[in-house]
Amino acid sequence: MLFNIKFHEGEPIYIQVYKYIKDMIDNGMLPYLSKLPSTREMASIMNISRSTVMNVYEKLEEEGLVNTLKGKGTFVAKININNNKEWSINWKSKLNNYALEAEGMDIMKHEKLYKKGMISFKSIAPDEDYFPMEEVKRAFANLISLEGNRILNYGYAKGYKPLIDFLREYMSDKGVNLKNKDIIITNGFTEGFNIVLSSITKKGDNILCENPTHNTAIKIMKLHGLNLIGVPMNKDGMDINSLKNILKDNRAKIAYLIPSYHNPTGIVMSYKSREQVYNILKDYNVPIIEDGFNEELQHLGAHIAPMATIAGEENSVIYIGSFSKILFPGIRIGWICADSKLIEGMESVKRSENIHTSALDQGILYQYMISGEFSRYLKRVRNIYREKYDLARNLAEKYIPNEYIYGDGGLYIFIKLKGINSRKLLERCSKRAVIFTPGDIFYTDAGGEDTFRLAFSRTSLEDIETGIKIIGEEAKFK
Amino acid sequence: MLFNIKFHEGEPIYIQVYKYIKDMIDNGMLPYLSKLPSTREMASIMNISRSTVMNVYEKLEEEGLVNTLKGKGTFVAKININNNKEWSINWKSKLNNYALEAEGMDIMKHEKLYKKGMISFKSIAPDEDYFPMEEVKRAFANLISLEGNRILNYGYAKGYKPLIDFLREYMSDKGVNLKNKDIIITNGFTEGFNIVLSSITKKGDNILCENPTHNTAIKIMKLHGLNLIGVPMNKDGMDINSLKNILKDNRAKIAYLIPSYHNPTGIVMSYKSREQVYNILKDYNVPIIEDGFNEELQHLGAHIAPMATIAGEENSVIYIGSFSKILFPGIRIGWICADSKLIEGMESVKRSENIHTSALDQGILYQYMISGEFSRYLKRVRNIYREKYDLARNLAEKYIPNEYIYGDGGLYIFIKLKGINSRKLLERCSKRAVIFTPGDIFYTDAGGEDTFRLAFSRTSLEDIETGIKIIGEEAKFK
Numbered sequence: 001m002l003f004n005i006k007f008h009e010g011e012p013i014y015i016q017v018y019k020y021i022k023d024m025i026d027n028g029m030l031p032y033l034s035k036l037p038s039t040r041e042m043a044s045i046m047n048i049s050r051s052t053v054m055n056v057y058e059k060l061e062e063e064g065l066v067n068t069l070k071g072k073g074t075f076v077a078k079i080n081i082n083n084n085k086e087w088s089i090n091w092k093s094k095l096n097n098y099a100l101e102a103e104g105m106d107i108m109k110h111e112k113l114y115k116k117g118m119i120s121f122k123s124i125a126p127d128e129d130y131f132p133m134e135e136v137k138r139a140f141a142n143l144i145s146l147e148g149n150r151i152l153n154y155g156y157a158k159g160y161k162p163l164i165d166f167l168r169e170y171m172s173d174k175g176v177n178l179k180n181k182d183i184i185i186t187n188g189f190t191e192g193f194n195i196v197l198s199s200i201t202k203k204g205d206n207i208l209c210e211n212p213t214h215n216t217a218i219k220i221m222k223l224h225g226l227n228l229i230g231v232p233m234n235k236d237g238m239d240i241n242s243l244k245n246i247l248k249d250n251r252a253k254i255a256y257l258i259p260s261y262h263n264p265t266g267i268v269m270s271y272k273s274r275e276q277v278y279n280i281l282k283d284y285n286v287p288i289i290e291d292g293f294n295e296e297l298q299h300l301g302a303h304i305a306p307m308a309t310i311a312g313e314e315n316s317v318i319y320i321g322s323f324s325k326i327l328f329p330g331i332r333i334g335w336i337c338a339d340s341k342l343i344e345g346m347e348s349v350k351r352s353e354n355i356h357t358s359a360l361d362q363g364i365l366y367q368y369m370i371s372g373e374f375s376r377y378l379k380r381v382r383n384i385y386r387e388k389y390d391l392a393r394n395l396a397e398k399y400i401p402n403e404y405i406y407g408d409g410g411l412y413i414f415i416k417l418k419g420i421n422s423r424k425l426l427e428r429c430s431k432r433a434v435i436f437t438p439g440d441i442f443y444t445d446a447g448g449e450d451t452f453r454l455a456f457s458r459t460s461l462e463d464i465e466t467g468i469k470i471i472g473e474e475a476k477f478k
Numbered sequence: 479m480l481f482n483i484k485f486h487e488g489e490p491i492y493i494q495v496y497k498y499i500k501d502m503i504d505n506g507m508l509p510y511l512s513k514l515p516s517t518r519e520m521a522s523i524m525n526i527s528r529s530t531v532m533n534v535y536e537k538l539e540e541e542g543l544v545n546t547l548k549g550k551g552t553f554v555a556k557i558n559i560n561n562n563k564e565w566s567i568n569w570k571s572k573l574n575n576y577a578l579e580a581e582g583m584d585i586m587k588h589e590k591l592y593k594k595g596m597i598s599f600k601s602i603a604p605d606e607d608y609f610p611m612e613e614v615k616r617a618f619a620n621l622i623s624l625e626g627n628r629i630l631n632y633g634y635a636k637g638y639k640p641l642i643d644f645l646r647e648y649m650s651d652k653g654v655n656l657k658n659k660d661i662i663i664t665n666g667f668t669e670g671f672n673i674v675l676s677s678i679t680k681k682g683d684n685i686l687c688e689n690p691t692h693n694t695a696i697k698i699m700k701l702h703g704l705n706l707i708g709v710p711m712n713k714d715g716m717d718i719n720s721l722k723n724i725l726k727d728n729r730a731k732i733a734y735l736i737p738s739y740h741n742p743t744g745i746v747m748s749y750k751s752r753e754q755v756y757n758i759l760k761d762y763n764v765p766i767i768e769d770g771f772n773e774e775l776q777h778l779g780a781h782i783a784p785m786a787t788i789a790g791e792e793n794s795v796i797y798i799g800s801f802s803k804i805l806f807p808g809i810r811i812g813w814i815c816a817d818s819k820l821i822e823g824m825e826s827v828k829r830s831e832n833i834h835t836s837a838l839d840q841g842i843l844y845q846y847m848i849s850g851e852f853s854r855y856l857k858r859v860r861n862i863y864r865e866k867y868d869l870a871r872n873l874a875e876k877y878i879p880n881e882y883i884y885g886d887g888g889l890y891i892f893i894k895l896k897g898i899n900s901r902k903l904l905e906r907c908s909k910r911a912v913i914f915t916p917g918d919i920f921y922t923d924a925g926g927e928d929t930f931r932l933a934f935s936r937t938s939l940e941d942i943e944t945g946i947k948i949i950g951e952e953a954k955f956k
Contacts, residue, residue, distance in 0.1 A: 029749065031653040031783045087760050087792040091678075091820035099677040099823040106826040108635070128627040136630070140618055149606040152614065152808040157586070175510040187665065191832040199577040200569075219830055271507065282565050305509045314565040330630040330837035342569035345577040348584040352697055354669040358836045359808035 003037070003045050013048055017056045025065050025076055036066065036074040098223060105219040112426065112435050119467035121436040121454045124263070124411050126326055130381050132373055136328075139367035143360075151363050157351035158343070159185025159335070160362035166369055167321070171337050174295075175309035176319070182343035184350060185357045188334040189293065189322040190216060193256075195353070196289055196318055196336065197224045199346050201253055208246070208255035208286060210238050212414075212442035212451070214263040217256060217291070226253075230444030235406060237262060237269035240276050247284045255286050259307060261294040264442045264453040265414040266407030271304050278310045292321040296378060297385065297410055308337065315339040323365075325411065325457075326381065327374075331361040385411060388456045392464050396454065399472030403450075412455035414439070420475055422452040428474040434467045481515070481523050491526055495534045503543050503554055514544065514552040576701060583697040590904065590913050597945035599914035599932045602741070602889050604804055608859050610851055614806075617845035621838075629841050635829035636821070637663025637813070638840035644847055645799070649815050652773075653787035654797070660821035662828060663835050666812040667771065667800040668694060671734075673831070674767055674796055674814065675702045677824050679731055686724070686733035686764060688716050690892075690920030690929070692741040695734060695769070704731075708922030713884060715740060715747035718754055725762045733764050737785060739772040742920045742931040743892040744885030749782050756788045770799040774856060775863065775888055786815065793817040801843075803889060803935075804859065805852075809839040863889060866934045870942050874932065877950030881928075890933035892917070898953055900930040906952040912945045 005020050007013060024030040036042065039057060043050040057074055060066045068074045095103075103109065114120045143151060158164065164183050172178055186192035201207070203225030209217070211230025221228055229250055232239045237259065257277070259269040269277075281288055290307045308319040315338070322334035336346065350356070368374065389409050396405055400415060407413035417425070422438045429435065439451025454471075456464050483498050485491060502508040514520065517535060521528040535552055538544045546552045573581075581587065592598045621629060636642065642661050650656055664670035679685070681703030687695070689708025699706055707728055710717045715737065735755070737747040747755075759766055768785045786797040793816070800812035814824065828834070846852065867887050874883055878893060885891030895903070900916045907913065917929030932949075934942050 029782055031787065033651060033653070085791045087763075087789075087794050089765055089793055089817065091793065091817045092823070094678050094820070095823040096676075096678055096680050099827050102826040102830045103823055106829055108829065109826065125632050128631040131627040131630050133622065133627050137619075137622060141615075144611065144615060149609040149611050152609050152806040153606040154603050154807045173511060187832040187836075190830075194831055198574075200572050200574055202574050216830075223830055285565075287567055304507055309509065311565075313563045315567055315569065316565045328630040329632045331839075332832060332834070332836050339567065339569045342572070345570070345573040345581055348580040348587065349577050351584055351586065352580045352668075352694075352701055353672055354665040354810060356810070358665075358810050358839050360839060360842075361809075361836050364838075 003042070005046055014052045014055045014059075017046065017048065017052065018059050021056065021060060022063075022065060025060075030076050032076055034076050036076070038073060101223055102219075105222065107215065107441060111437070111441070112430055114435065118430075118433045118435055119459065119463045119470075121412075121434070121456060121459060121467060123458045124325060124455045125329055125458060126381070126411075127384075127458045130377070130384065131328065132368075132377050135368055135371055135373045135377075136364065139364045139371065142367045143363040146367075147363060151359050153359075155356045155359035155362075157184075157347050157356045159183070159357060160359055160366060163333075163362045163366040163369075164335075166366055167335050167337070170369075171308070171319070171321075175305050176337065177309075177311070177313050178337075179313055180315060180340050181337060182340040183335050183337050184343050184346055185362055186320075186334045186336060186350065187354070187357050188324050188329070188332040189291065189320055190220070190334075191332075191353075192320040192322070192334045192336045193217060193220050193289070193291075194224075195346050195349050196320070196338075197221065197226070198353075199342070199349050201226055205253040206250055208243075208250075208252040208281075209444065210257065210262060211444045212264055212439060212448055213256070213444065214258060214291065214293070215441045218442070218444060221256070228444040233262075233265060233267065235267065235404070236273050237267050238273070238277055240273070240280070243277065243280055247280065247286070252284070252286045254289060255281055256289045256291065257307065258291040258293055260292070260304065261297055261408070261410035263293060264412065264437070264439065266410045266412055268304065268408040268410075274304065274307055275310055278307055282314075282316065288317045290317050290319045292319055294325045294410060295321075296323065296326050297382060315342075318342065327377070328365070331358070331365065333357065333361055333365050385409070385457060388459070388461065388464060389413070391461055392454060392456045392468065395465060395468040399468055401472075401475055411457040412453050414453050415451060417450045417452070417475065419450060421449055423449070425471070425475055426452070428477070429471055432470050432474070434470045436471070481520070483524055492530045492533045492537075495524065495526065495530065496537050499534065499538060500541075500543060503538075508554050510554055512554050514554070516551060579701055580697075583700065585693065585919060589915070589919070590908055592913065596908075596911045596913055597937065597941045597948075599890075599912070599934060599937060599945060601936045602803060602933045603807055603936060604859070604889075605862075605936045608855070608862065609806065610846075610855050613846055613849055613851045613855075614842065617842045617849065620845045621841040624845075625841060629837050631837075633834045633837035633840075635662075635825050635834045637661070637835060638837055638844060641811075641840045641844040641847075642813075644844055645813050645815070648847075649786070649797070649799075653783050654815065655787075655789070655791050656815075657791055658793060658818050659815060660818040661813050661815050662821050662824055663840055664798075664812045664814060664828065665810040665832070665835050666802050666807070667769065667798055668698070668812075669810075669831075670798040670800070670812045670814045671695060671698050671767070671769075672702075673824050673827050674798065674816075675699065675704070677820070677827050679704055683731040684728055686721075686728075686730040686759075687922065688735065688740060689922045690742055690917060690926055691734070691922065692736060692769065692771070693919045696920070696922060699734070706922040711740075711743060711745065713745065713882070714751050715745050716751070716755055718751070718758070721755065721758055725758065725764070730762070730764045732767060733759055734767045734769065735785065736769040736771055738770070738782065739775055739886070739888035741771060742890065742915070742917065744888045744890055746782065746886040746888075752782065752785055753788055756785055760792075760794065766795045768795050768797045770797055772803045772888060773799075774801065774804050775860060793820075796820065805855070806843070809836070809843065811835065811839055811843050863887070863935060866937070866939065866942060867891070869939055870932060870934045870946065873943060873946040877946055879950075879953055889935040890931050892931050893929060895928045895930070895953065897928060899927055901927070903949070903952055904930070906955070907949055910948050910952070912948045914949070 039053040308317040318338040401418040403416040437453040439448035517531040786795040796816040879896040881894040915931040917926035
């Protein structure tokens with residue numbers, strides 16, 4: 001125990017106390033800046049007189065071991081630590097290829113970032129102004145009153161049971177057949193996709209995907225050492241003939257698809273196309289990772305069946321869901337719905353990577369979901385985003401010289417310019433405080449230099465108008 | 479827009495409406511179980527008479543396309559999905575080595591698990607009964623009133639700024655020199671350790687560690703394909719002579735150490751030993767990953783300086799901190815404190831793996847930490863755990879035939895039995911509803927078969943006594 005001194009005979013008490021404390025400072029038990037008990041407390045702890053303690057503290061101060069600050073107390077002045085700087089490691093040079101590639105593909109470090117006052121068409125995050133905060137507070141209160149302190153202790157790698165059960169029903173409502181399927185909760189889509197690739201792919205595998213596709217997905221696939229085989233898109237999504245031709249010549253381990261509000265094009269694939277793509281991939285035995293991204297933005301009760309639904313009892317689709325582009329991306333909750341045996345393996349991967357996703361966040365999301373408020377929230381934000389979409393689309397058609405504009409609603413449109421390099425356009429626009437995302441980062445090959453994504457989820461109607469007009473003006477000076 | 483029908487001449491309205499809705503069902507726009515608007519609503523949406531809608535719904539029902547449930551509404555009865563099960567993938571066989579190894583080393587799947595009514599000495603999680611729930615509620619309320627809805631939108635990969643700033647001070651209070659150092663927030667220690675290894679090691683690298691050591695760390699190091707070089711321990715931690723000998727013969731990329739409340743032995747290395755180990759590793763230019771695990775359990779203001787403090791201005795220590803064995807493991811917050819350049823690289827790795835740690839959880843933890851309640855909480859639980867430790871240690875010494883018992887306080891002790899196989903002992907004890915963690919899972923080689931970890935953080939004083947006596951009885955029948 002601390003200050004648990006045993007006195008011996010033949011040496012003054014104050015010397016013994018002095019040596020005892022000095023030892024503690026010297027051997028690091030009392031580190032730099034730690035506070036000693038007050039003289040009164042110390043006297044009581046050691047069962048000695050207060051004046052003895054005062055003598056000791058004075059002596060310690062004289063020797064520079066402690067400092068007494070008026071009204072604040074006595075603090076350790078230094079500890080015997082290494083003040084050399086002989087050992088200097090160049091950590092930058094110690095980073096491995098994985099970390100260097102992650103840095104190299106980190107758009108936060110290489111792309112134009114938003115600065116205050118700018119009109120930004122970059123963010124596809126939901127507008128937090130519409131978050132239902134009162135319901136979140138209620139969800140937290142309900143959770144704590146239901147689960148108490150348990151919710152703050154360790155949970156399960158697969159996730160918080162009530163949330164999993166809720167999501168089973170949620171997936172079932174989408175028409176997904178859950179026989180022999182299971183769900184695991186992840187830290188958002190990003191972790192979900194990483195866990196899937198970590199569990200079933202290996203360096204050098206081929207992976208099919210739309211071209212262009214979600215830039216974060218491209219980064220993750222590349223970080224896993226996969227060969228990306230991009231399939232060109234048309235206005236209804238993946239081009240069926242190109243897909244067939246590519247599959248004739250290439251063996252793909254798996255396919256990654258975003259059928260709804262495809263990022264970056266905003267295309268919602270029709271049911272017919274989904275079915276066609278499913279059947280072609282089935283013919284070639286290429287399982288599907290379906291990014292359920294933003295599916296929720298579709299009109300309530302009228303979404304197009306996800307690939308996971310088309311699969312029926314077949315276990316060929318690994319569906320990754322997330323509400324993050326609609327609701328609360330700050331709490332990082334996503335899920336994977338797939339074959340039970342596969343989920344079992346991924347459960348161990350998840351456990352080894354970070355044990356489990358925050359139980360508190362899962363519980364809050366669950367309580368919020370069962371409150372019934374989500375569908376009201378969706379109705380509200382769909383209308384808001386719809387208005388922004390309509391405006392952005394109409395203005396873009398009118399002001400921006402384009403080959404085509406893609407996007408079936410959602411949070412962004414995708415524009416192919418008429419022979420204009422989008423990075424050069426961005427350069428000019430950013431001088432006028434308008435920014436957007438150049439399309440090349442979404443391409444698996446070197447394409448897309450005349451395209452860009454114009455996202456408006458967090459842009460006001462007024463800024464949408466001003467911004468698009470500016471882009472249009474700058475596009476004329478090509 | 480949904481139900482946005484345009485009527486044409488030459489066909490009865492009710493047939494047009496029927497075909498329109500049937501089409502939507504056939505092509506998946508109205509999936510299985512989705513609810514149609516009521517006849518009244520639909521009449522208003524389409525601007526037709528209600529009786530027309532009723533005719534249409536009847537016809538749809540006759541054809542088995544919808545079902546009307548009295549008082550509930552009209553629901554889509556089926557969608558045109560694949561009911562075959564021709565495509566069946568054996569996902570178990572598709573798992574790669576990484577996932578299979580993660581499963582193989584997943585103790586949750588291979589070790590005896592707690593069942594209700596058992597006396598368990600397995601868990602080293604904190605006892606949730608002591609969690610300061612009122613303060614957590616206050617922290618949540620303060621956070622929401624301070625940050626509002628922003629806290630639920632995307633945050634930064636490095637973490638929530640106020641929490642990072644708090645932790646800088648916290649590390650500085652431990653005596654750590656933060657010059658050219660930085661902090662990144664992770665999902666607990668487990669993710670922190672994964673990120674460090676992902677960023678600077680490669681398959682086949684040698685890593686030094688204590689033997690025995692934290693089983694999750696062993697799993698993670700092995701999953702990264704590292705060669706573990708275990709250094710034997712004595713009662714003051716890593717054995718200095720063994721360390722020297724091993725370093726003479728082996729080039730290690732890095733060392734992983736747990737100087738405080740080492741898991742599984744509970745040993746707190748003295749300042750002197752820490753300094754010795756630091757200097758030896760310095761001589762061989764082997765940087766250190768310091769697991770700050772449970773350091774907080776040490777007596778307030780009297781902890782032994784971490785290796786990160788001993789390093790002074792040198793940038794040779796990567797410190798990974800976590801409160802998870804003390805406070806709120808359910809919210810998964812840890813941090814890495816290391817050289818700024820290294821943190822910069824790891825920030826991109828973190829972003830690519832899951833974007834960032836829950837901003838809500840970081841905010842709650844921050845608000846809780848600045849409330850000043852943490853030190854009161856620590857005092858309280860230290861006393862509680864101390865009492866459990868004293869009891870467990872005394873009883874174990876008395877009842878369990880041992881070569882030695884390690885542990886300097888903390889949440890567990892580590893027992894080397896006298897020639898008894900701990901798995902066989904566990905087998906017998908579990909029949910009497912007492913379980914503990916056999917020591918072999920903590921060894922980097924095949925050792926430790928006569929050791930076990932006895933953890934008591936969540937075991938009552940009464941159960942500690944009953945349980946240890948039962949272990950003692952069973953140990954006699956070896």
